Amino acid sequence: MGSLVFVLICLISELFDPMIDSHNNFSAGSPTKVPGSQLVSDLFSEGDLNITEARREWTRNNIDDETRHWLQEDEKYFLHQSLSTPCLDVLEKSEGSCTYNLQGKRYLDFHGNNVHQVGFQNPKVMDAVRNQMESMPFCPRRFTNIPAISLAKKLTELAPGDLNRVLFAPGGASAMGMALKLARVATGRFKTISMWDSFHGAALDTISIGGEAIFRKNAGPLLPGCEHVPPSDPKHCPFKCGDSCNLSCADYVEYVLEKEGDVAAVVAETVRSTPFIPPKDYWIKIREACDRHGALLILDEIPHCLGRTGEMFTCENYDVVPDMLVIGKGLGGGVFPLAALLAREGLNNAMPEKALGHYTHEKNPIACAAGLATLNYIEEENLLEHVRRLGSIAMNRMKDMRSKMPGIGDVRGLGLMMGLEIGFPDQSEDFNRKFAETVLYRCLSNGLSFKITMGVILTLTPALTITESEMSEAMDILEAAILQGPPVQP
Numbered sequence: 001m002g003s004l005v006f007v008l009i010c011l012i013s014e015l016f017d018p019m020i021d022s023h024n025n026f027s028a029g030s031p032t033k034v035p036g037s038q039l040v041s042d043l044f045s046e047g048d049l050n051i052t053e054a055r056r057e058w059t060r061n062n063i064d065d066e067t068r069h070w071l072q073e074d075e076k077y078f079l080h081q082s083l084s085t086p087c088l089d090v091l092e093k094s095e096g097s098c099t100y101n102l103q104g105k106r107y108l109d110f111h112g113n114n115v116h117q118v119g120f121q122n123p124k125v126m127d128a129v130r131n132q133m134e135s136m137p138f139c140p141r142r143f144t145n146i147p148a149i150s151l152a153k154k155l156t157e158l159a160p161g162d163l164n165r166v167l168f169a170p171g172g173a174s175a176m177g178m179a180l181k182l183a184r185v186a187t188g189r190f191k192t193i194s195m196w197d198s199f200h201g202a203a204l205d206t207i208s209i210g211g212e213a214i215f216r217k218n219a220g221p222l223l224p225g226c227e228h229v230p231p232s233d234p235k236h237c238p239f240k241c242g243d244s245c246n247l248s249c250a251d252y253v254e255y256v257l258e259k260e261g262d263v264a265a266v267v268a269e270t271v272r273s274t275p276f277i278p279p280k281d282y283w284i285k286i287r288e289a290c291d292r293h294g295a296l297l298i299l300d301e302i303p304h305c306l307g308r309t310g311e312m313f314t315c316e317n318y319d320v321v322p323d324m325l326v327i328g329k330g331l332g333g334g335v336f337p338l339a340a341l342l343a344r345e346g347l348n349n350a351m352p353e354k355a356l357g358h359y360t361h362e363k364n365p366i367a368c369a370a371g372l373a374t375l376n377y378i379e380e381e382n383l384l385e386h387v388r389r390l391g392s393i394a395m396n397r398m399k400d401m402r403s404k405m406p407g408i409g410d411v412r413g414l415g416l417m418m419g420l421e422i423g424f425p426d427q428s429e430d431f432n433r434k435f436a437e438t439v440l441y442r443c444l445s446n447g448l449s450f451k452i453t454m455g456v457i458l459t460l461t462p463a464l465t466i467t468e469s470e471m472s473e474a475m476d477i478l479e480a481a482i483l484q485g486p487p488v489q490p
């Protein structure tokens with residue numbers, strides 16, 4: 001038994017030891033601990049693992065001396081953290097659907113951290129930012145400004161139902177924090193129900209409601225009263241509902257609401273960015289359960305608001321209006337960090353003694369000018385229609401791949417938020433993860449960038465402005481990478 005454990009540890013350290021990367025000079029200050037298999041598994045939830053042999057090999061084959069120098073400088077000055085260290089490449093330019101590295105290599109960016117709804121360097125956004133920079137780049141908090149007011153007004157006009165009140169924040173996690181505070185103020189309760197595997201930002205309050213071990217485990221005391229329930233995800237559902245969600249998980253939310261009796265809010269991503277797309281009735285059921293038990297519904301649409309799912313707001317796909325809607329990322333036009341909390345009219349009750357946000361850049365005029373130009377662009381260019389059309393083209397292409405090639409377990413998506421799940425049914429999780437990773441690095445070599453979530457889900461989120469020929473090019477790269485098959489086992 002002891003020798004078996006030893007062999008396993010050796011195998012895992014061979015695969016995941018971050019210390020042996022002489023090419024990337026990943027050594028100074030890096031953790032001395034070799035990740036155990038559980039840790040490796042935890043790390044996979046949020047993104048692809050950047051400390052594997054596959055990454056090192058890609059670096060050896062794709063990174064030149066100049067880039068290596070800058071990667072080493074990056075490692076020298078930044079605090080190291082999992083998933084961010086070491087970086088993959090050094091970028092110099094981003095435009096439209098693409099980013100470009102120091103050598104001018106072009107990546108079709110199907111990752112983009114979901115900030116590139118209107119594409120990088122969108123001319124309308126750039127003009128608005130330039131103009132605003134020249135007149136007033138900052139607005140001290142005691143004052144207000146027309147770009148901020150105009151953006152708030154526009155958002156309330158676009159948002160469903162009576163989501164008529166807005167508060168801006170400099171990032172998604174901060175906006176989620178404001179929502180949690182407002183839920184306490186409005187209900188006089190503090191407990192929340194949120195989903196396992198979810199992500200709501202990397203701050204301490206948001207990792208408390210989030211459900212990923214990579215942020216929660218050994219993090220010390222988290223917020224009290226944060227209950228977690230399983231998300232709508234038939235494949236991993238503890239209720240074993242089969243191939244499609246039978247809403248047992250939604251019933252369970254009501255069960256917990258009833259048992260606790262004093263829950264302030266149910267907080268969840270409308271669709272998980274992985275993506276997992278709950279069935280239509282899921283949110284209607286949860287909305288009704290919240291109403292029955294006096295809990296608010298807070299939907300986090302930070303990565304997929306503003307058109308990614310083919311609707312301006314993701315909840316519009318479900319005909320449900322939450323009490324609070326949190327948006328971010330692309331709101332800043334791919335230029336500025338900007339997020340917003342939208343709340344129902346009846347929740348405007350933090351005055352006089354409670355501050356919800358109070359962030360320095362609460363009404364940053366440049367960020368708001370970028371946001372306004374973004375919303376106008378989406379409307380003027382009829383981007384939602386484009387998203388639905390290109391999303392359907394891409395989904396059909398991936399379904400076709402699935403029907404003719406082994407190794408694709410599932411294909412799913414909504415608009416241009418798409419996921420292709422790698423999975424040979426008769427192979428181990430580890431085998432499938434390695435294949436997913438191999439596909440990623442093959443794609444990166446050929447100019448397509450995306451993220452892997454949960455180890456095996458190729459998460460594909462292009463700029464919403466992507467052209468049909470760019471989409472076709474991306475699908476060709478993806479298909480070729482999968483067609484090549486799993487890596488040869490040593």
Ligand SMILES: Cc1ncc(COP(=O)(O)O)c(C=O)c1O
Nearest residue numbers: 171172173199200201269302303
């Ligand atoms: C669903 C979701 N919520 C919240 C956040 C946090 O946003 P930010 O990184 O701007 O704090 C993210 C970021 O990826 C997200 O995907």
